[in-house]
Amino acid sequence: MQRVVARIGERYGFLDLPDPEEDVVPGVAWGRFEHPLTAAFWVSQAWMAGEPEPADFRLGRTLAEELAACLLGGHGAPAEVGLAAYGRIRNALAQRGDGLLPAEVAEQLLTEPLDVDGRRVLYRFAKQRARHLAEALDGLRRIDADALADVALREALRTLPGIGPKTASWIVRNRRGSDAVAILDVHIMRACRVMGVFPDDADPGRGYVELERRFLAFCEAAQARASVMDATMWATMRGISPRLYNRIVDPPHRFADKRRVTTGGERECRAAAADGTRARHSQAAPQRGTRACGSGAGRSTALKPA
Structure with missing residues (x-):
């Protein structure tokens, strides 16, 4: 189990999530909540966004x-x-x-x-x-x-x-405020491809209903409202620059960029290793669709909830 602790309004809340290795839906691991763009990250971000009114x-x-x-x-x-x-x-x-x-x-x-x-x-x-x-x-x-x-x-x-x-x-x-439909724009598509909820070649123009079914099934399994998850993904993904995005995802999901992109987390991992903290370098197998080092406080602090 992994526990998320967050201050929401005037109180502190606790969200318990399954172990990172467990699947939230078949083939999609929860991952660690402090690792950007994992399933656990999105569920925790949607939880911290709070419960909106339909209006x-x-x-x-x-x-x-x-x-x-x-x-x-x-x-x-x-x-x-x-x-x-x-x-x-x-x-x-x-x-x-x-x-x-x-x-x-x-x-x-x-x-x-x-x-x-x-x-x-x-x-x-x-x-x-x-x-x-x-x-x-x-x-x-x-x-x-x-x-x-x-x-x-x-x-x-x-x-x-x-x-x-x-x-x-x-x-x-x-x-x-419906949770029965999904707004599959470019930001939601990208987030779901990185997680593995959608295949890499997913195209809403050819299979919107099936992709929507997958998204809603993921939200149901994660016990998250689809409307809130959609809004959270949209607000977060549109705020990530292409350069930052390329530093935290695996190569198949990156933006094409002619500039040299530094390996995500390399300096942080070296610093953590020097301090004796367990770190995971770029040679290690990353979480699905993400790049992050070790199990310490992740770089998700740069990615604020919607």
């Missing part, structure tokens, strides 16, 4: 606003740019009051430069997104969301223009 995930006040936020924030748009575009669209929706927005109005709003942290940024594919947004908002009126369970609502949203399984899942998770 904590929401970006919009209505389902129409949530649809606009997720449609504009997906498809490779950086989160900050998507939120800036959504803020402009939400104001226009509020002024109209009917949940609709003509394509030409949306295009004009999205074409004008956005203010993102004091920088003027152009929103990509403004014309296409404006058309999809207008058509999706119109189609949303024909979906009786209150009569549908989470997965059924996700499938209904997928029939709308510009909305695929990831965006539809994002809308449902945000609106309902």
Whole structure:
């Protein structure tokens, strides 16, 4: 057994996890919680994130606003740019009051430069997104969301223009705090490949439902809420620079980088060995998908919970 001790709010909490060598799901070892990107690391980070209220995930006040936020924030748009575009669209929706927005109005709003942290940024594919947004908002009126369970609502949203399984899942998770769907974006895919929950060649474009099933099965086995795990992975992975990421994962999962990357943990391991502390060097077999030295306090302190 391994025990996680953390201060959460005004109190200290304790989380007991299985031994690192045990599997959380077949073929995926728990690993050590202080080793970044192991299963135990993610479960402990999600636990430290706390228990959110369903409304904590929401970006919009209505389902129409949530649809606009997720449609504009997906498809490779950086989160900050998507939120800036959504803020402009939400104001226009509020002024109209009917949940609709003509394509030409949306295009004009999205074409004008956005203010993102004091920088003027152009929103990509403004014309296409404006058309999809207008058509999706119109189609949303024909979906009786209150009569549908989470997965059924996700499938209904997928029939709308510009909305695929990831965006539809994002809308449902945000609106309902749902644990029945998964938002398999690039950050979640990368984290799950490193853990071994997904195979290295996993492609959500060809097998979203099966990958979602694997992710939800992992969360269930780990006794972690899928919505919280998803949000924790997203917030953590997007905050890791490519250079740091390449230092803590095995070669098959690394970003391509022409610069020389120092072996992760080499200096730390040498220092620990000099102090007589048991250390694991780069020649030793690492945890699945991770590089870390020994059993001391890990470098996970650089990776803060969401």
